[in-house]
Amino acid sequence: MASETPDPGRYATVESVVGNTPLVRLQRLASGDGGSLVLAKLEGNNPAGSVKDRPAFAMIAAAEASGALLPGATLVEATSGNTGIALAAAAAVKGYRMILVMPAGSSRERFSTMRAYGAEIVETEQELGIEHARDVAEAIATERSALRLDQFANPANPAAHEATTGPELWEQTGGTLTHVVSSMGTTGTITGLSRSLKRLSTAVQVIGVQPAPGSQIAGIRAWSPGYLPAIYDPTHIDEIREVTRERAIATTRELARLEGLLLGVSSGGAAAIALDIARENAGATVAFIACDRGDRYLSTGMFDDDEPAESR
DSSP states (O other): OOOOOGGGGSSOOOOGGGOOOOEESSTTTTTSSSSSSEEEGGGGSSSSTTHHHHHHHHHHHHHHHHHHHOOOEEEEEEOOSSHHHHHHHHHHHHHHHHEEEEEEOHHHHHHHHHHHTTTHHHHHHHGGGGEEEEEHHHHHHHHHEEEEEOOOOOOHHHIIOOOOOOOOEEHHHOOOOOOOEEESSSHHHHHHHHHHHHOOOOTTTEEEEEEOTTTOOOTBBOOOOGGTTTOOOOOGGGGGEEEEEEHHHHHHHHHHHHHHHOOOOOHHHHHHHHHHHHHSSSEEEEEEOBBBBBBEEEEEEEETTOOSSOOO
């Protein structure tokens, strides 16, 4: 008997499984905090491993829809890591060449993952930071006739989170969400999810997390005025709190050792503030964005030191 013709449409594609990430409850770190819940939105479960999968596919789709991106084109973007990995994966799926401009000094895992997806990497001086990488990406776009997606000014970045991340949080908590905490990098995540959540309930409090003065934390930024992302919209953000690098690392280690959650340090920074919020507000339901997985940071030694970096 002849077999039936396979139906490709019954199977998922990489792009179709972006989003709808799990929301899990912290069981030990948040126990006994006045009946409050602390929930982690596990964005590392996206196909390319981070919250940036959402805007990466969305920005490419928007460029295609506008006619700015034609088959076989070259893309260029400045990144500190996760956006670059997500764009490299998305470009591989879509058949585009990807050039990523990245400051030296990021973890080996990030560079290796980008190359695994076929991206070309242009390293810039570490001490000049992502701001200089953004300038270099703009120059490359001109010199090599590449399309710069510009995650820092691209409205498709926050729009992806407005359409998906915010509504997912509301649905997953059954409309009981009281607070959401998000580390701030490009600011696309917090800008987008704050817009949708405030439409769903003005009572939800949206808290951003930035590094304390003098702290450098991968994935979290406090921008100088000249480089403040154009997509940033503070209208629906209720509060911005600061976290030290030491506390972000200490909380990241505790999440792994006490909760079984191997996350990146920006997630640890957000979790630290979420735990504060839970202690301050009895009976609250507090969610934080766990931006990526910790296996991208193993070579940095972040998990190797058994001495506590700082008490919670």
